[in-house]
Amino acid sequence: IRGCRELGMVVIVRTDPHSVLQDAYEAHPEWIAVDASGNYQRHWASPHRWVTCALGPYNFKFMTDVHREIMSLYRVEGIFSNRWAGHGICYCEHCRGNFQAAYGMDLPVSHNPRDPAVRNYLAWRQERLFALWRLWDDEIRKINPEARYIPNTGGGALSSLDVKTIGELSDILFADRQARRGLVLPWAAGKNGKEYRATLGNKPVGGIFSVGVEERYRWKDSVQSDAEIRVWVADGIANGMRPWFTKFSGTLHDRRWLQVVEDIYSRHHRWERYLRNVAPLARVAMVYSQQTAMYYGGERARDKVEDHTLGLYHALIEARVPFEMVHDRLLDAAHLAPFKTVILPNIAALSDEQCDQLRAFVARGGSIVATLETSLYDEWGER
Numbered sequence: 001i002r003g004c005r006e007l008g009m010v011v012i013v014r015t016d017p018h019s020v021l022q023d024a025y026e027a028h029p030e031w032i033a034v035d036a037s038g039n040y041q042r043h044w045a046s047p048h049r050w051v052t053c054a055l056g057p058y059n060f061k062f063m064t065d066v067h068r069e070i071m072s073l074y075r076v077e078g079i080f081s082n083r084w085a086g087h088g089i090c091y092c093e094h095c096r097g098n099f100q101a102a103y104g105m106d107l108p109v110s111h112n113p114r115d116p117a118v119r120n121y122l123a124w125r126q127e128r129l130f131a132l133w134r135l136w137d138d139e140i141r142k143i144n145p146e147a148r149y150i151p152n153t154g155g156g157a158l159s160s161l162d163v164k165t166i167g168e169l170s171d172i173l174f175a176d177r178q179a180r181r182g183l184v185l186p187w188a189a190g191k192n193g194k195e196y197r198a199t200l201g202n203k204p205v206g207g208i209f210s211v212g213v214e215e216r217y218r219w220k221d222s223v224q225s226d227a228e229i230r231v232w233v234a235d236g237i238a239n240g241m242r243p244w245f246t247k248f249s250g251t252l253h254d255r256r257w258l259q260v261v262e263d264i265y266s267r268h269h270r271w272e273r274y275l276r277n278v279a280p281l282a283r284v285a286m287v288y289s290q291q292t293a294m295y296y297g298g299e300r301a302r303d304k305v306e307d308h309t310l311g312l313y314h315a316l317i318e319a320r321v322p323f324e325m326v327h328d329r330l331l332d333a334a335h336l337a338p339f340k341t342v343i344l345p346n347i348a349a350l351s352d353e354q355c356d357q358l359r360a361f362v363a364r365g366g367s368i369v370a371t372l373e374t375s376l377y378d379e380w381g382e383r
Helices: 002-006 022-027 057-074 093-103 118-142 165-167 188-200 225-240 257-274 290-318 351-365
Strands: 012-015 079-080 147-151 174-178 204-211 241-244 284-288 323-328 341-344 367-370
Touching: 002 012, 057 079, 057 118, 079 118, 093 118, 118 147, 118 165, 165 188, 165 323, 174 188, 188 204, 188 225, 188 323, 204 225, 225 241, 225 257, 241 257, 284 290, 341 351, 351 367
Parallel strands: 012 079, 079 147, 174 204, 204 241, 284 323, 284 341, 341 367
Antiparallel strands: none
C-alpha cells in the first residue's frame, strides 16, 4: 500500500466472505449455510471449504469486524467484496428465525414466484443485504470518511438486487464481466455499461476484465488472444465503463497479455478526456425489468425474459441504431425525456402505475415497440 501511494495510486482492497476453512467451521458452525435438508453446505469447487451464510452473524458480526480491522490498520480508499450475497436459500437457525419474525412463516422450499413465501423471501433477502451494505459502508466511513464499501453486484434484469436501489447507494461500482464464453457476443460488456448507467447516471463504473480464458474450466493462468481482449474492453469503454483489468496469481506463466493491456491503457489515457461528462445522443430506449424476470420468469427468467432483450439488443446493433437501457422502475417523465421511442422486449410484468407512465410518454409524442406478453401481467406476475 505504501508503494502504491508513492505512485499516486488509490488503493481498494478485496474481501471474499463466501467460504471458510475447517477450523472456522468447527469453531463457529452457526456461520455456515444450511440446505433445505438441514445439512451444512460444503463448497462446490473446494470440498475442504464450507459455504457461509450471507444473512447471519458471519457477515453482520465477523466480517464487519474484519472490515474495521482493515480500515484501522491501512485506511485504504475502499473495500470491494466478492461473493458477499450468498448462494441460494440458507436454512440456518438465524435465517429461519429472522424470516419467521419478519413474516410469520417458514422459509420457502420452492422457487415458484406464485408462492407467497417465495415473494416474501425475495423481499426479505434484499432488505437484509441492503442493510448489510449500509452497515459495512457506515463502519468503513467512520474510520475513513473518504472511503466506500463497494459490493460486487448489479447488472441487468437477472440481477437479484434491485438495481435502482443500487444506483442510489453507490458512488462507484464495478461490472465483474471478465470475458465472454460460449455464444456470448462481444457487445455483452457494453450492455452492462448501459444497464448500470440507467440507474447510476454519470457515476463511475469500472469494467472488470480478465486476460484468462473464461470457458467451462477457468484456468486463470491462461491468456486470451490479443483481439479477444481488445474487442471486449473496447465495447465496455465505448459504453461508459472504465477499464479495470484483473490478473489472478502473482506468477506470470505467460507474458503475452502485458503488452495488450499496456496498449489499452495507453490509448484510454489519451482518449479519457473525451469520455468524461458526456451524455449519449440516443433517442431510443430499451427497458429491462427485474420484476418481470423475478415474478414472471422465475427459474426460466433467462429464456423467458433475458433472451428477448438480447435478441432486440443485437437487432438494434445490426441496424446501427444508437440506444440506451432504461430500468422499469424509472419510467417517469424525467428519465424518458431524452427518448422518442421506447422498446419493451416481453416486459410482461408491469404495474398500473408503470402502464400509466408509458401512456403519458405516448401522450407527449413518444412511440412504443412492445413484443409478446408485454403488460399482460401485473408487477407480481399475475395475469
